[in-house]
Structure formats: C-alpha cells, structure tokens
Amino acid sequence: MTTRGINKLSALQVKKAKPDTDKMYKLSDGGNLYLRIDQSGSKYWIFNYTRPFLGKRNDLSLGTYPEVSLDDARTIRDEYKKLIKQGIDPAMERIETKSQKQKEAENTFRIIAESWLYKRELEQKQDEETIRRLNHDVYPYIGDLTFPQLTLEILEIKVFKRIVERGALSVAKRLKSDLNQIFKSARKKKLIQYNPIEDIELPKPQGGNFAAVTEEQDLAPMLNKIWNYSKIYPRCLLTTQVALKIIVLTFQRPGEIRMLKKEFFYREERCFKFTASKTKQLHIVPLSDQAFDLIESIIDLHPYSEYIFVGRDGKTVISDNTINSALKRLGYGGEQTAHGFRATARTMLDEVLEQRVDFIEHQLAHKVKDNNGTAYNRTKFLNNRREMMQEWANYLESLLEL
DSSP states (O other), X not given: OOOTTBSOOOHXXXXXXXXXXXXXXXXXXXXXXXXEEOTTSOEEEEEEEEOTTTOOEXXXXXXXXXXXXXXXXHHHHHHHHHHHHTTOOHXXXXXXXXXXXXXXXXXXHHHHHHHHHHHHHHTTOOOHHHHHHIIIIIHHHHTTSBGGGOOHHHXXXXXXXXXXXXXXXXXXXXHHHHHHHHHHHHHHTTSOSSOGGGGOOOOOOOOSOOOOXXXXXXXXXXXXXXXXXXXXXXXXXXXHHHHHHHHHHHOOOHXXXXXXXXXXXXXXXXXXXXEOTTTOSXXXXXXXXXXXXXXXXXXXTSTTOSBSSBOTTSSSBOOTXXXXXXXXXXXXXXXXXXXXXXXXXXXXXHHTSOOOHHHHHHHTTOOOOOTXXXXXXXXXXXXXXXHHHHHHHHHHHHHHTO
C-alpha cells in the first residue's frame, strides 16, 4: 500500500510514456520525483528539492530510463531525502563522493608503489629484486585495488597465502618489508589511517642447514637429471638450464649467481668478479672450461639486458625461486637446494678430491682467517683455486658418465 501523493507512477506508465514533439514535459511520481520526457523521446529522472541552508530549489538528475528503473529512482530519492533531513545537500554529497572515488582511482596500489619506487630511484637505491617481487606476486592480484580495499584479509588471501603455500617463506618475508614501506607512503598521503601489513603474520622458516646431497652415489643420478633438465621439462628456459649447471660448477651463493651482470664476466681472464654478498669484498670466481663454455652460450642471448640469467620477459633476472623449483621438479624437493650445492661442493672437494680447506673456504667467499690471522684476500690462492675449479668440473663430468 502506497502513501497518498507518492509513488503515483507504474512501471508500465513509465515504459509507455510518449514524447510530445512540441515540448518537453514531466510526469510526477510524488515525493519530488519526476520523469522528464524530451521531444526526442529520451527519459530522465529528476529529483526536485530545496537545498539545505541556501533555501533554493534545485533539480538533480538521477539518471536516464531504462538504465535507472522506476524502483531505482525511488530508492535514490529516498536516500537523498534522508540526507536533506541531516542538513546535507545531495548535489554536494555526490560531488564529494565522486571526487573521493576519483582520488582513490588515481591512487591505486600500483600507482603509489610506482611513486615510491621512483623516489627510491632518485635516491639511487637498488630495487631490481623488489620490482621483480611486485611484478610477480603483487601487481597481478592487487595492483588495481585502492588502499581502502586492501584489508588484512584481502592481503593474506590474494598475496601472502599463495607465496607461503609454494614454500617461498624468504620471499614472503622480504615482500612484507617492501609492502610495509609502500603502505607507510600511502598513510603519509592520507589514503589510509591503518597499515594492515603490520598485522600480517608469517610462519617462521624451519631451522637447520640447507638440504644438500653429500654422497657420490647420490650425487651422480642428480647430476644426470640436472644435465638433462630440458628433456625432462621441455618448457624450461635456456637460462634456467645454464643457471642450474653454473650453480653446481661454481657453488656460489644462489643470489649472487642469479644477479650476475654481464660486466661481471671477464672473458680474457675466464672468471667472474663481483662483490660477495656476505663479506662485501670483491670476489673472484675462476671458471672451468665447462663453466666458461656455458656462459658463452647465453651471454648474448638477451642483448638488451645487463644480466646473464634473464627471465621470460627478456629483461629482468630469473626468479629467486627458479632453481629450487627446478630441483623440486626433478624430485629433489627437501633433499637438495640451490644454496645446498655449497655444502655439496665443500664436502666432496674435501673428502673426495682432497683439496685444501683454505682453498675451498676462499672459493666459498667465507670470511675466515688463516693461521697468521690474515683475513680473506680475493687473489690469495687464485692459481690453486683455478686448478681446483677445473678439477671439480672434471669430477662432475666423470659422474655424468656413470
């Protein structure tokens, strides 16, 4: 039952209302709601009201028919009447709401993140890894969402749950730190009052050493799988195939291998030279003939990238989970990690090839001192280490023939 003087129109009346070719006219639904029909036949909903404080009459368009139905128009009218009772002008409220929505649209997560990255670029900060994490694990899932939409639950489900489930806890930890900085930037811009990243809880990585194979009888079949990775997994990148082998041949830290730049490759000296991540000192890695040939095979594969091990986009480096994922595909998840090849090499070089421990420790870029108290020296035992690296590569090659 309708109140007298309001909701006078029916849906059928609205649908059948015909234009007057001479003039525009209006049909009243009551409650200051009108259907305006112009000469062309277009139909518009109009709400006529007295503006709070100003006391002037105003026509406010509620949209066109049939996009806005009779029931829709009545709902909007009733909402606007409630605002007027509170002393709020519906026209001004709509302008402010539109302005807020536009502000939010202009400040999506991606836009604020890019702004934050640009500021860090001006400060000459190195963010290649952060950018890779954002491109891979964040932008595709929340990049176009506004900060009010990025609740704790959304972040847990759309971002962190996926990363934790694939076992990349170290990535999740670093990403949490990245996002925390971006959300702080959003708070400074008054886009949010609360930073949900602070309440993200991540499982702690299990303690212990990195999984590693240290027995020759186990190493041989694993090496054969690694050297035949492209046959087992035909879709793999050539750079992934080479990276797997280089990790084994050089036993350097996975992050250092993955981030190798072409400028670190010294062709004439047949070695890598880069700053070791732990010692922060220049480190020299002599390359065996096998390792040198592998690098030569891909060094010019992506001429527009400064990196050697480039991912699918042809510019940035392979993921920090690429090598470990490959080992899992080969059936060595939990038995061997990329970092674990350092333990593999150290054990086999010492126990099987009977190399001097100080040669090995220097090649591992460990911050150790010799009997005279002399700290790590990048050139110390260099000739010995070069011979050791070749002997290691030859040993691995001999296991491939078993």
